[in-house]
Amino acid sequence: MLKEERHQVILNEVRIHNKVLLADIAEILKVSQDTVRRDIKELHDKNKLKRVHGGAISLGFNHYSYVNREIYSLEKKSRIAEKAVSLLKDGQVILLSGGTTNLEIARLIPPYLKITCFTPSLPIAMQLLPKPNIEIIVIGGKINKDSQIAVGGSPIGALAELKADICFLGVNSIHPVEGVTELYWEIVQVKKAMIKASKKVVVPSISEKINSEQRYKICGLDAVDLLITELDESDPQLEVYKQSIELL
Template sequence: MQSLSKEERQQLILEQVSDVRKVDMKSLSQKLAVSTDTIRRDIKELADQGLLKATRGGAIAHSPIPIHFRDREKYDVSGKQQIALKALSQLKDGQVVLFDGGTSTLAIAMNLPKELQITVVTNSFPVANVLEDHPNVEVIFAGGRLSKFGFNTSGPETMQAFESIRADICFLSIYSIHAEVGITTRHYEDALMKKTMVGTSKRIIGLATLNKMNTAEAFYICPVTDLDMLITDATDRQEELLLSFKKKGIEVI
């Protein structure tokens, strides 16, 4: 291969990350006929610009999901609807269920049957608002400081509210998930809230559309093995994307 400039190498790295969501330094080194140290520097520069997530031995993609709740609300609506309908099968009368501030949990709240009798604990204003008129769902709102990009609460008061509950299920809306890197998110306080919810629930059910698979962000929530179940919008043709999670003993539906 003809020697490439740094800009050309980095563009190629970004294109591969976009196509297959990961790059391997050793393979890139051989493909581009440069040292692994050169590739490592390229990846670091791209990571410093926020264009990918550097990992040991390579890099993986960031999640393509928008940051602001209003934008996420309109993003991949059909995928979240599929997830919500699958999630309903996990609910039964008498349960206490944590709903985080994600748009996938909001989709579940919007589809709860009118006859279902559960208690929902949430820090999400949209979830609480949707369930305001539900005839049989009791809502406990975990107050705290309002996030204007996420329309949810965070801070010590919110964490204390979650820590005082031993929920049957936690519905965890996932921003980024990778079999080895774990479950991550873009915001520190969001990671703290979700980590607290995971730690106080009997069953953890992750909710992730396929575009969140094999991506990573800066703030760590938990390993994927903390999930009891992962609910996705995958079809039979996309089964290969889920194998790495199934091999870790996670039930995937």
């Protein structure tokens, strides 16, 4: 294994978890802790991460980002996104709707993965920009400012020509009877088109959104193939979903 590869793995781990333990990296890379220590020292000198006793932490890991993570339940979303990203394979074509959980997925997609991402979401497209191996295709149209995604006839038309391997469908609410529901009519239309345009529909959702419902229906639970939450598989809240949906 090249030194450069180790460096990339370390930086990737730091990017995802905001910190790494020296011992963990040594285990992952199957090299001695001394080697990892030297690697971290080097990356520290290059200002790619901050070396600390016992490992390293992300440069951007400051008080501000820490507080933010807590307030917006990003911690949960991050765990969900990690699971979601583990589904991805080289060569796939995926479809990402908007939302903060999907944004977190976009952030965590490893830079070496060669996939094609369709998205109507501006922040997600921006998030993907620096990843060299990812082909980004923005689904254009009138931008809904709340959700920051394209809506209207144009994206729906564009989606009609697509068949993606996986659609990560960010949802507002999911309910055992009402299915997946949404607050805005125009967003419902786009998400319906996204479901049609995909072989597999994956819903990444924090537990707060589970068992809630909104005004407009996107689809029933039968249209959803996989539900990803931060909860444990055995959690009683998830019991009702187990019948119709696979869980992760």
